[in-house]
Amino acid sequence: MTATPTPDPFAWSTVRVDGNVIRYRVAGPEDAPPMIHVHGFAISGTYLTPTAALLTDSFRVYVPDLPGFGSSPRPVGSLGIPDLASALRGLMDALGIEQAVLVGNSLGCAIILELIDQAPERVSRAVMVGLAGGPHNQPLGKALVQMARDGIKEPPRMLIVAAPDYLRYGPVRAIKLFTRMTQFPAVERFLSMPVPVMAVIGSEDPLRPPWRRITELMAQIPPQVDIVLFQGAAHAINYTHPRELSHAIRQYVAGEPIRMDAGNPRGIPVLQLLRPE
Numbered sequence: 363m364t365a366t367p368t369p370d371p372f373a374w375s376t377v378r379v380d381g382n383v384i385r386y387r388v389a390g391p392e393d394a395p396p397m398i399h400v401h402g403f404a405i406s407g408t409y410l411t412p413t414a415a416l417l418t419d420s421f422r423v424y425v426p427d428l429p430g431f432g433s434s435p436r437p438v439g440s441l442g443i444p445d446l447a448s449a450l451r452g453l454m455d456a457l458g459i460e461q462a463v464l465v466g467n468s469l470g471c472a473i474i475l476e477l478i479d480q481a482p483e484r485v486s487r488a489v490m491v492g493l494a495g496g497p498h499n500q501p502l503g504k505a506l507v508q509m510a511r512d513g514i515k516e517p518p519r520m521l522i523v524a525a526p527d528y529l530r531y532g533p534v535r536a537i538k539l540f541t542r543m544t545q546f547p548a549v550e551r552f553l554s555m556p557v558p559v560m561a562v563i564g565s566e567d568p569l570r571p572p573w574r575r576i577t578e579l580m581a582q583i584p585p586q587v588d589i590v591l592f593q594g595a596a597h598a599i600n601y602t603h604p605r606e607l608s609h610a611i612r613q614y615v616a617g618e619p620i621r622m623d624a625g626n627p628r629g630i631p632v633l634q635l636l637r638p639e
Contacts, residue, residue, distance in 0.1 A: 371418050372411065372425065374433075379452035385433045386426035386453065387411065390418035395615075396459045397421040399600070400450065402468030403494070403543055404531040406432020409523045410467065412604035417611065421463070426453055428473075430535070432527055440535065442542050443469075447476035454484060463615055465489040467600045468569070469543050475551040482556045489611055491562040492597045495546035498571040502537075505544045511568040515596040523601070549579065558586045560614045562607065564595035580637050590620050593631035606632050 372387035387407065390397075399414045401407040407414075407425035414423050427434040428446050441449070450473060454462065464485055466474040471490035478485050499505040513521070528536065552561070563570050571579070580589060590610060595603050609623040610632055620634040 369415070370411065371415055372423075377453060377456040379429075379449055379456055382429040382437045382449060383435050384426055384429060384449065384453050386424050387414075388422070388424050389415070390420075390422040392422060394420060394422045396424065396457075396462040398424045398426070398450070398454070398459075398462050398464050400464060400466040400470030400473055401425075401427070401431060402466075402470050402492075402598075403540060404431070404536045405524050405527040408432065408527070409520065409598060409601040410465075413465075413600045413607045413611075416604055416608035420612070424453075424457070424459075424462075426450070431531065440538060442539075443472050443476050443546055444480075446473045447480055450474075450477055451481055451484060460484070461486050463487050463489070463611075465491070465600075465611065466493075467491045468494045468597060469539070471495075472543060472546045472548060475546075475548060478555070478557055479551065485557050487615055488557060488559045489562065489614065490559060491599050491607065492564060492567055492569065493548055493561060494569045494597075495543050495548040496571070497549075498575065499544040499569060502541055502544060505540065505569070508568040512597045515566055515568070516598055517602060520598055520601055552579070552583055552587060555584055555587050558588075560588045560590055560610070560620070562590050562592060562599060562610070564597060564599055565591060565593050566595060567597045569597055577638055580635060583637075588614070588620070589635040591631075591633045591635055593633065595630060603630060606630060 371389040376385050399410040406427045414425050429437040464474045471493035472495050474488050606629045610620050622632050
């Protein structure tokens, strides 16, 4: 099952953070709890909007293009993951958001992990979909092969969304940022996670750790971290399976167990993994 087109509820706006311009999409009731969706590597937030749009009835949803990504102008100099996390926190400051639910994909998960490390009080809950970074994505050549394999698994229309963003970002900057992403200590951050997190794994995601490693980590992660498996999904679940993901996010934010949506009989299996005994 792939993304179903939905009406675009978002309006565009712009803020300036530490001298950089950040363009962002926003929709949902102004008095609703804030939720920020954080895009992945070298891409804009456009591919996140299928899931984000389905949550605008209950949340004030923001989908930014961080500095240098998508429609936001390039910053002066190169921004690493700590810089992007600081930019995200600056966006929250500029919008008057003291605390939010953060939903990330791929590199966006690393940015959220870095923000939690900088200012855990700013994140009420986090949803991390297809977290990339760590030994299973090293060396760089291995990670590039993994990304290429994922490109084959994603639907063709994902390329239509992603290709212009990748071209605009540029190959030199992309390689630098990709190297930083693969070197990010994602596992170490998870093992000391101070806020509730739902980590979403696609069974067909070439960038995920091996199952043996996932089982090992399940025995080590703190109790506030939950792992949810999307059977048959690859890396860009926010784009390919918005109905299943938005349903899981609603349940997670409400503090409920993650269960499949009875109203979506054609959806893929969604399973909350239990820690090994």
